[in-house]
Amino acid sequence: MITAKGEGMTLSMLHGEPRVITVGTSVLSEALDAQAVPQTRVDWRPPLPGTAPALAELLADPRREQANDVAVGRLLSARPHLIGVRPARDVLGLEPGTFFHAGPPITWERASGPMRGALIGAMLFEGLAASPEEAEHRLSSGGTTLDPCHHHRTVGPMAGVVSPSMWMLEVADAEHGGTAYCSLNEGLGKVLRYGAYGPEVIDRLRWMGEVLGPVLQAALERSGPLDLRSLIAQALQMGDELHNRNRAATSLLVREIAPAIVDAAPERAAEVLRFINGNDHFFLNAGMAAAKVSADAARNVPGSSLVVAMARNGTDFGIQVSGLGNRWFTGPAGVPDGLYLGAYGPDDANPDIGDSTITETSGLGGFAMAAAPAIVRFVGGDVSDAVAATTSMYEITLAEHPAYQIPGLGFRGTPVGIDITLVARTGVLPVVNTGIAGRVAGTGQVGAGLVSPPADAFTAALEALADA
């Protein structure tokens, strides 16, 4: 039966000009353009293949929206403060022979070159081996334990290897009471996190444990906690996106804490300040711990489809979802598309590695690219590419950050809170900025660029959530 309303529509279709709405793939749209037929384009992409049943189930569940409101609300309201710098053995109960590492769980056998290199370096640093060969032998013969940082309220950039004698940034969430940790940033070039383990790497780690860590701890005792949410918000107004660019945040941090460093250790202050000044990424690790403590506040909300961790171990890219506890959903780590240092090229690149994607998980890094157009220039892009990257992330996120704003977008909040149902429905994957490690153990950094996570990790999580 045709209703009056339906009839009217039919009549107008018969008598009026036809109007064409095009959706999805561009074949029809382009044909219409060629014939100069007016059309209304709808920006639509098909869902990720095979996700329709799980999506249908999840989108029909009225409790999911409320669960996500709770989860993302906790992520947004976190107030991370840097409260101390202390040895991993004291704050994390880490025992000799156990190493934390970036990403989802991994064994020595499946570990990539830079992960193996960093573990070898940590063995040497801890005095558990006298040579790289001995370290490798012990690591491969099962006398050591590997455990993800993320299982211990910790994150680490690149290989993310943490051993008992390393000093950790301690970040507390003044809103929800959580705590998170990240190692101190070693600087650029040949460093442990990129898999280098030469004598200069080990010497630097010793100095960081003997001088840098204790001086920073003493300075923080004098200055009191540092408000990282405020520092990050300011740095976004100053051209940082807080993953591949931390120049403003590092400068603000130095400026804030320099007087306390001088007061705490007048005789070591100059060398400590020179070390920090020499490394624009010094703030990265503090920002990562801030992101970790914020994302952890959003964990374990039953039914929530919010991503609370994205992390790579150099072999697998894994995600964790608020409503799914500590389960990992993984896919193969991709090789970043980027700019290479010196004579290095894509053949030298290791697949994606590190916990630093915790920045994207909290609405920074690739998600805040529009705040840092200087970065996309490195990979041949321009301001419009930076804006497009950030803009596309609003499609897969639940909120706009109330404190983290982007001047060039009219001070709009950064897209924050990745929802796996939105990723599945749109097929849009998170944009990740990252450093690129050399694939051969001992090489170090070879470049920096952009990478996409594997869609499989999101579809696997989606099905698990539908099953839950």
Add this chain to the structure above:
Amino acid sequence: MITAKGEGMTLSMLHGEPRVITVGTSVLSEALDAQAVPQTRVDWRPPLPGTAPALAELLADPRREQANDVAVGRLLSARPHLIGVRPARDVLGLEPGTFFHAGPPITWERASGPMRGALIGAMLFEGLAASPEEAEHRLSSGGTTLDPCHHHRTVGPMAGVVSPSMWMLEVADAEHGGTAYCSLNEGLGKVLRYGAYGPEVIDRLRWMGEVLGPVLQAALERSGPLDLRSLIAQALQMGDELHNRNRAATSLLVREIAPAIVDAAPERAAEVLRFINGNDHFFLNAGMAAAKVSADAARNVPGSSLVVAMARNGTDFGIQVSGLGNRWFTGPAGVPDGLYLGAYGPDDANPDIGDSTITETSGLGGFAMAAAPAIVRFVGGDVSDAVAATTSMYEITLAEHPAYQIPGLGFRGTPVGIDITLVARTGVLPVVNTGIAGRVAGTGQVGAGLVSPPADAFTAALEALADA
């Protein structure tokens, strides 16, 4: 006689659709819009009133373009470095009883409240008077000498008063060999440059002469010259426009020089760092001296219509032009349109004051507003207003700065090199960002905002150049 080409045009006008080009005022344009007649709009404004004869003469002179190329080329190629911090009496030969001040020449009788207040403070600081009353009596009875900063390779923010015991930032141009000076920034609130002269103002100036100046000089001796062109270029990428916002530049400066400060004066380093950290405008004065030495490199090119100084003494706004030596062309200083601190309002504001418009003269400040959208928010604007301010300045400038770039405009160089013929021809006046001083001597800062120079200064300079 109608040529074939002319005939063709006539024929096409007779046979084709009429095309309408609209220029200038919008009455015709709006009438056409109302009738839905297509039109091509030309953005055109009439020249400044009365400037047509001088403009015609100047624009017809083929030598002007080459002169301007030389002048603006020198402005753009300057490489200012901070090389020292030394007492005005040593570097400027300043004698007790003589005071430099901001803007074009002025007498005590015509001086505004904040200029008088700053002079009173300088008398007290130099020990030339025991009370404000005595200082005022001596200043008004002719026993002292006033001389513009600009006549002595110097600039000063707001009142810009310089006395022999003040320590000056010394900036050298590594390209052309010039040197310029600016006092050290005192911080915000009740400070001499805003006309305050209470005991806390004088005590702070003493500390700056006894501790801050000598420590900075000792640090610079260790660190070597600081490349200000590079610092300014970086700060523009970090949300500063280098006049009303200097947060990034100050942070980068602190970070750069902190280790040398510690080495040079371990026992005073913490208080010096705390003082600098407490004031986001600390860099302003270094940036002003950098702009001054750059603009001075462009002086005295015969026939050039390039503006080499814009400066205000709180009563008059004056400009100097490359082809016109040290002559000033002035008009009444306007009252800035801005945001007021606390309970202050427009009635409390002094007319525009200070040499800090040297930043706009060198393509920074209001000219770089698009780099610092956070600033226009203070005066009720948004990102598009900031972009519009910078964009309009390309109409009156000769070049785009090769090193000073704006990320949000696709890394386009800032508009730089104000040409008085372009100002006269377009009627577009320079956009100036500024602090606002209280009009009563002793008040201090009451706000910050935007102001336009008087058109008279530009028309007077134009006529003088046409006469020359």
